[in-house]
Amino acid sequence: MSNNNKNIHSSQIQRRRTFAIISHPDAGKTTLTEKLLLLGGAIRMAGSVKAKKSKKFATSDWMELEKQRGISVSTSVMNFEYKDYVCNLLDTPGHQDFSEDTYRTLAAADAAIMLIDGAKGVEPQTIKLFEVCKLRGIPIFTFINKLDRECQSPFELMDEIERVLGIPTYPMNWPVSSGERFKGIIDREEKKFHHFEGRNTTTETIAKVISLSQQEEIDKIVPSSLWQEAMDDLDMLETAGDPFSMEKFLKGEISPMFFGAAMTNFGIRLFLEKFLHLAPSPSPKQSNHGTVDPQESFFSGFIFKIQANMDPKHRDRIAFLRIVSGVYEAGLNVNVARLKREIRLTTPQQFFAQDRTSLDKAYAGDVVGIYDPGIFSIGDSLVENGQLEFEGIPSFAPEFFAIVKTNSALKRKQLMKGLEQLCQEGTIQMFIDDLRVASDPILAAVGNLQFDVLLFRLKNEYNVDCSLESLPFKHARWTNATNEEIEEARLKADVTVAKDHFDCPLFLFKNDFSLSYFQENFPKIALHTNNAKLHKNMMSLPS
Ligand code: G4P
Numbered sequence: 180m181s182n183n184n185k186n187i188h189s190s191q192i193q194r195r196r197t198f199a200i201i202s203h204p205d206a207g208k209t210t211l212t213e214k215l216l217l218l219g220g221a222i223r224m225a226g227s228v229k230a231k232k233s234k235k236f237a238t239s240d241w242m243e244l245e246k247q248r249g250i251s252v253s254t255s256v257m258n259f260e261y262k263d264y265v266c267n268l269l270d271t272p273g274h275q276d277f278s279e280d281t282y283r284t285l286a287a288a289d290a291a292i293m294l295i296d297g298a299k300g301v302e303p304q305t306i307k308l309f310e311v312c313k314l315r316g317i318p319i320f321t322f323i324n325k326l327d328r329e330c331q332s333p334f335e336l337m338d339e340i341e342r343v344l345g346i347p348t349y350p351m352n353w354p355v356s357s358g359e360r361f362k363g364i365i366d367r368e369e370k371k372f373h374h375f376e377g378r379n380t381t382t383e384t385i386a387k388v389i390s391l392s393q394q395e396e397i398d399k400i401v402p403s404s405l406w407q408e409a410m411d412d413l414d415m416l417e418t419a420g421d422p423f424s425m426e427k428f429l430k431g432e433i434s435p436m437f438f439g440a441a442m443t444n445f446g447i448r449l450f451l452e453k454f455l456h457l458a459p460s461p462s463p464k465q466s467n468h469g470t471v472d473p474q475e476s477f478f479s480g481f482i483f484k485i486q487a488n489m490d491p492k493h494r495d496r497i498a499f500l501r502i503v504s505g506v507y508e509a510g511l512n513v514n515v516a517r518l519k520r521e522i523r524l525t526t527p528q529q530f531f532a533q534d535r536t537s538l539d540k541a542y543a544g545d546v547v548g549i550y551d552p553g554i555f556s557i558g559d560s561l562v563e564n565g566q567l568e569f570e571g572i573p574s575f576a577p578e579f580f581a582i583v584k585t586n587s588a589l590k591r592k593q594l595m596k597g598l599e600q601l602c603q604e605g606t607i608q609m610f611i612d613d614l615r616v617a618s619d620p621i622l623a624a625v626g627n628l629q630f631d632v633l634l635f636r637l638k639n640e641y642n643v644d645c646s647l648e649s650l651p652f653k654h655a656r657w658t659n660a661t662n663e664e665i666e667e668a669r670l671k672a673d674v675t676v677a678k679d680h681f682d683c684p685l686f687l688f689k690n691d692f693s694l695s696y697f698q699e700n701f702p703k704i705a706l707h708t709n710n711a712k713l714h715k716n717m718m719s720l721p722s
Pocket of ligand 1 (some may be wrong): 327442
């Protein structure tokens with residue numbers, strides 16, 4: 180690469196921010212996404228994302244399931260530019276049954292935004308998704324939404340987040356009341372007050388910004404009691420709170436906190452600008468040949484998601500690739516270590532809901548879709564001139580188990596093909612009973628809704644009508660015990676031994692009792708709730 184190209188390459192990387200939003204359903208993720216896209220000029224009208232959402236529901240069979248269940252199954256990637264930044268926003272499913280999908284998406288993100296409804300505080304799925312986020316150790320921003328409604332006090336929210344999620348927050352701005360009396364937010368760093376003048380959903384609410392030194396101006400618009408309360412709160416924060424630590428933030432140990440009202444477009448620009456400033460640019464990634472820096476000139480990336488039938492007219496499969504280093508251009512030849520073969524890449528695609536556009540070039544940090552003729556698996560590394568492999572994306576202990584039955588013996592081949600492909604996509608996990616007592620694979624899911632998706636897709640995409648017969652297991656635990664130890668445990672304990680699709684052994688337990696009996700009686704056998712420790716090259720997880 181020439182020096183000039185190197186500089187261009189480096190500045191392209193520095194501009195990129197790749198992140199995801201996690202939230203409990205209804206906290207306002209769609210609304211916030213829409214406002215961010217509006218600011219980035221990616222859409223012109225409020226309502227476009229919702230409109231796309233419903234158009235998508237109407238046109239795709241696949242999305243029909245989402246509509247029926249009122250859930251979001253798929254993860255989409257949205258790209259927009261803001262000032263000098265290029266943003267890749269990864270959407271995550273809100274339902275905890277798809278937390279594995281969330282984990283994989285976060286494997287491709289450099290930061291996450293945790294969106295919380297200010298009235299409801301930390302909700303069950305916030306907890307589950309936050310735990311997943313914490314496993315990745317990435318920086319987490321907190322955005323408290325719906326300040327135009329009566330909310331919990333900011334101190335209560337800070338306390339709840341720290342108590343329930345175990346992460347302290349650092350308020351970057353501070354609200355002056357909420358609900359009917361909501362007057363705006365104070366930017367602590369700039370020492371400026373952003374006045375909330377009311378509702379405006381179609382265009383950005385241009386807030387009147389007043390310096391905190393202009394008390395007379397503030398007195399004209401904010402009742403003195405509300406202002407005094409906010410000032411007292413800020414005094415307390417200054418004296419009792421720790422200063423913001425960039426180091427802790429980058430390690431995911433403290434979360435900068437923001438307030439706003441996405442629906443009224445208030446506080447969003449302020450948030451976005453601080454977010455882009457604080458969020459890290461694309462980070463290096465671990466591989467079996469050491470760390471790969473985004474500045475490296477060779478192209479490399481990994482697949483974190485495979486999505487079938489994004490467009491029902493095409494019946495295609497798209498693999499989402501996070502670029503780790505180098506430049507992606509159509510025609511590039513890459514090695515896929517798992518397949519031990521070279522592949523010529525087609526034009527990278529960017530997606531916006533149902534629409535797709537071709538790109539000339541994509542850089543480290545970008546997330547692009549590539550056409551997948553059915554060869555890729557989640558976690559595959561694509562590398563120019565080399566055989567390195569990035570750390571794999573682990574599977575998590577499932578809690579629901581079943582075998583699938585079809586009435587038609589003629590459809591068996593089709594069924595196995597469907598299961599194989601859906602397993603590659605990460606829709607479900609598939610285990611083989613080690614003794615092969617049953618010829619059917621054991622299907623396993625972290626959340627029950629995954630099974631609904633499986634049946635729906637087998638019927639709609641593979642034309643196989645199936646039913647599920649649930650199996651009486653409750654826990655799965657991976658193990659790296661020796662064959663002899665496993666054999667002894669099998670004979671002495673009420674346990675089934677199986678292998679996952681990487682051929683890693685695991686135990687299946689029928690209930691809590693059989694699991695604790697096993698732990699007491701086989702203390703030397705370590706049990707794992709994910710398969711991260713069983714592979715030489717798997718993303719590490721905190722134990
Ligand atoms: P989600 O994607 O996280 O599920 O949430 P979504 O954005 O769809 O928002 C859920 C509901 O919360 C929507 O109302 C939305 O308008 C509302 N909402 C989002 N942000 C704010 C906010 O800042 N203030 C207030 N007051 N409401 C907010 P809905 O009635 O379900 O839908 P709609 O008819 O408004 O589209």
